[in-house]
Amino acid sequence: MIGVAIKMLMGDTGKYVGMIVGITFAALIMTQQPAILIGLLSRTYSLISDASYPDLWVMDPKVQAVDDVKPLQDTKLLRVRGIEGIRYAVPLYKGMLRARTPDGNFQNCSVIGLDDATLIGGPGNMVAGKLEDLRRADAVIIDVDGANKYLAQKLPDGTRVPLKVGDTLEINDKRAVLVGIARTTPTFGSLPLIYTTYKRTLAFAPQERLKLSFILAGLKPGVEAAPVIASINQYTGLTAYTAEQFKKVSVQYTIDNSGIVVSFGIVVMLGFIVGAATSGQVFYNFTQDNIKQFAALKAMGTSNGMLVKMVLAQAALVGISGWGIGIGLVSLLGLSIGPNGDFPFMMPWQVVALSGSGIVLIVIFAALLSIRKVVTLEPGVVFK
Amino acid sequence: MSQPVVICRGVKKQFGNGGGAVQALRGIDVEINQGELFMLVGPSGCGKTTLISVIAGIINQTEGECRVLGESVSGMSSGDKAKFRARNLGFVFQAFNLLPALTAAENVALPLFILGESKKAAVTKAYDLLAQVGLKDRGKSLPAELSGGQQQRVAIARALIHEPKIIVCDEPTSAIDHVTGANVLEMMRTLSKDHGTTLIIVTHDNRIFPYADRMGEMDDGHIMAIHTPETTQGRHYA
Numbered sequence: 001m002i003g004v005a006i007k008m009l010m011g012d013t014g015k016y017v018g019m020i021v022g023i024t025f026a027a028l029i030m031t032q033q034p035a036i037l038i039g040l041l042s043r044t045y046s047l048i049s050d051a052s053y054p055d056l057w058v059m060d061p062k063v064q065a066v067d068d069v070k071p072l073q074d075t076k077l078l079r080v081r082g083i084e085g086i087r088y089a090v091p092l093y094k095g096m097l098r099a100r101t102p103d104g105n106f107q108n109c110s111v112i113g114l115d116d117a118t119l120i121g122g123p124g125n126m127v128a129g130k131l132e133d134l135r136r137a138d139a140v141i142i143d144v145d146g147a148n149k150y151l152a153q154k155l156p157d158g159t160r161v162p163l164k165v166g167d168t169l170e171i172n173d174k175r176a177v178l179v180g181i182a183r184t185t186p187t188f189g190s191l192p193l194i195y196t197t198y199k200r201t202l203a204f205a206p207q208e209r210l211k212l213s214f215i216l217a218g219l220k221p222g223v224e225a226a227p228v229i230a231s232i233n234q235y236t237g238l239t240a241y242t243a244e245q246f247k248k249v250s251v252q253y254t255i256d257n258s259g260i261v262v263s264f265g266i267v268v269m270l271g272f273i274v275g276a277a278t279s280g281q282v283f284y285n286f287t288q289d290n291i292k293q294f295a296a297l298k299a300m301g302t303s304n305g306m307l308v309k310m311v312l313a314q315a316a317l318v319g320i321s322g323w324g325i326g327i328g329l330v331s332l333l334g335l336s337i338g339p340n341g342d343f344p345f346m347m348p349w350q351v352v353a354l355s356g357s358g359i360v361l362i363v364i365f366a367a368l369l370s371i372r373k374v375v376t377l378e379p380g381v382v383f384k
Numbered sequence: 385m386s387q388p389v390v391i392c393r394g395v396k397k398q399f400g401n402g403g404g405a406v407q408a409l410r411g412i413d414v415e416i417n418q419g420e421l422f423m424l425v426g427p428s429g430c431g432k433t434t435l436i437s438v439i440a441g442i443i444n445q446t447e448g449e450c451r452v453l454g455e456s457v458s459g460m461s462s463g464d465k466a467k468f469r470a471r472n473l474g475f476v477f478q479a480f481n482l483l484p485a486l487t488a489a490e491n492v493a494l495p496l497f498i499l500g501e502s503k504k505a506a507v508t509k510a511y512d513l514l515a516q517v518g519l520k521d522r523g524k525s526l527p528a529e530l531s532g533g534q535q536q537r538v539a540i541a542r543a544l545i546h547e548p549k550i551i552v553c554d555e556p557t558s559a560i561d562h563v564t565g566a567n568v569l570e571m572m573r574t575l576s577k578d579h580g581t582t583l584i585i586v587t588h589d590n591r592i593f594p595y596a597d598r599m600g601e602m603d604d605g606h607i608m609a610i611h612t613p614e615t616t617q618g619r620h621y622a
């Protein structure tokens with residue numbers, strides 16, 4: 001009888017396609033929007049992702065996110081080094097400076113100053129040059145987008161000449177030489193990213209009194225993070241997070257301060273409601289239009305239980321097809337833009353599960369209306 | 385005479401309550417015997433459909449008793465009623481007979497699907513029945529590809545496939561022309577005699593009256609008279 005139900009459904013091609021389109025639409029919105037949201041949120045901690053080396057990020061207790069820098073006194077570095085269980089502690093500068101491109105334009109840049117000796121916190125994925133080249137005079141490393149777009153030389157006819165290793169530019173009127181290009185995780189604000197050494201940032205930004213934004217610390221082998229974090233807090237008054245904790249804190253900060261989740265949530269809800277309304281409506285119409293068939297089946301002795309199963313099978317088929325197509329389309333979209341494209345996109349299994357549950361709800365909602373109709377149906381109508 | 389398969393005693397049926405109440409059956413006493421072709425005739429609204437619905441266990445009477453195959457169907461749970469219908473009754477409806485998305489063979493096999501038989505066995509048997517109604521090679525056709533008379537023959541095959549004790553038909557010939565109607569009746573009569581099936585047929589169509597073994601003439605919720613072939617020839621009830 002399930003086979004009969006499926007044939008009934010497929011026999012009504014118009015409605016069948018209509019329902020699948022409705023579900024596909026809902027699945028598309030409910031998958032793609034959260035994927036973009038997660039992609040965007042992950043950009044709030046790009047710096048933490050790219051600097052995978054340190055175990056702990058130490059900062060002023062008032063810092064709420066990696067983009068929310070509250071400078072520290074240099075003496076704090078020594079005090080963190082003195083904590084039991086710490087193997088190393090190095091400085092990191094994070095700030096914004098103005099760079100002047102070869103064609104004379106100014107562009108705000110995110111500047112990261114790495115510990116001169118270790119270069120800890122530097123980018124892991126170099127496209128050109130080597131991280132060690134930062135030790136050369138006036139050396140800087142720029143991210144791919146910065147080199148190709150934001151800081152590239154614009155010719156009068158509009159074409160851009162990407163920066164390449166060996167090119168020079170000015171940062172705060174100081175000469176800087178490009179020694180490498182790094183592929184980095186795109187950031188939330190899409191500013192070009194310049195890596196240099198900590199000492200050189202003193203020269204680039206002499207007017208800033210305090211340069212120490214974060215202290216990156218490593219743990220001795222076999223030492224747990226939690227007690228060390230507690231000691232850092234106790235002896236220096238600073239806050240420390242593991243990289244994972246700091247990512248969460250940073251994402252939470254964006255969520256709390258931007259309303260981004262609410263706006264995406266509204267779109268997802270709209271997708272859900274529109275999908276539920278349209279498919280529910282069409283599905284109910286389908287049942288309604290075929291009510292004589294259901295009545296005939298009922299008169300011929302089909303039990304209510306079997307009729308319910310038939311309706312559920314019809315709804316499930318529509319749901320699975322629509323959801324599958326929706327997820328497929330979103331995945332194609334994801335593949336076509338790649339993991340680090342300009343377009344933020346991340347589709348962990350939770351997103352797939354979320355849209356799946358949404359579709360299950362829609363299907364149940366649609367089926368319930370029809371089930372009620374079929375169960376209360378008087379088989380006597382077959383004689384009318 | 386064989387023993388009765390349907391015994392109705394004082395069956396009354398009222399639709400609705402208060403001022404809008406309709407008294408569709410006003411005290412029906414009738415016995416229908418095993419293997420006979422029993423026709424119900426009478427003017428529109430006299431209660432014919434209501435009576436066969438009560439007999440088939442599709443609606444409950446308000447008063448009186450109706451025993452079908454020795455059982456009082458109105459007292460059963462809706463699940464048991466469905467099972468009782470699936471096992472013991474065949475149906476030929478006036479319209480909306482066949483499921484348009486199913487092939488002729490699948491439509492014929494439906495009662496076996498409902499009884500839970502495997503698809504393969506059911507469809508094989510459906511082809512046997514289609515052969516008996518002369519549609520052996522139309523098994524794969526959809527209802528829309530068949531003429532009205534062919535569709536009704538498919539419906540007859542479907543009503544017979546699970547070898548029910550009783551087949552109820554409401555206006556089985558009203559959607560087809562009279563010649564085809566006569567052929568359909570001829571076929572039903574022959575097949576039911578072969579299978580020993582009791583046929584209860586509601587009709588307005590006086591051209592098929594001669595096929596009846598007995599005929600109940602209804603008016604205003606009563607059975608006014610029961611006729612035998614000798615008394616029905618040439619009469620017009622519709």
Ligand SMILES: Nc1ncnc2c1ncn2[C@@H]1O[C@H](COP(=O)(O)OP(=O)(O)OP(=O)(O)O)[C@@H](O)[C@H]1O
Nearest residue numbers: 399400406407408427428429430431432433434435
């Ligand atoms: N579900 C119902 N609710 C209310 N009244 C009904 C219902 N079914 C039938 N009736 C009424 O009961 C009476 C008998 O109806 P029924 O359908 O049994 O007549 P019928 O003899 O089959 O008529 P026809 O020849 O037109 O098919 C009619 O007055 C009809 O309006």
Ligand SMILES: [Mg+2]
Nearest residue numbers: 383432433554
């Ligand atoms: Mg009627």
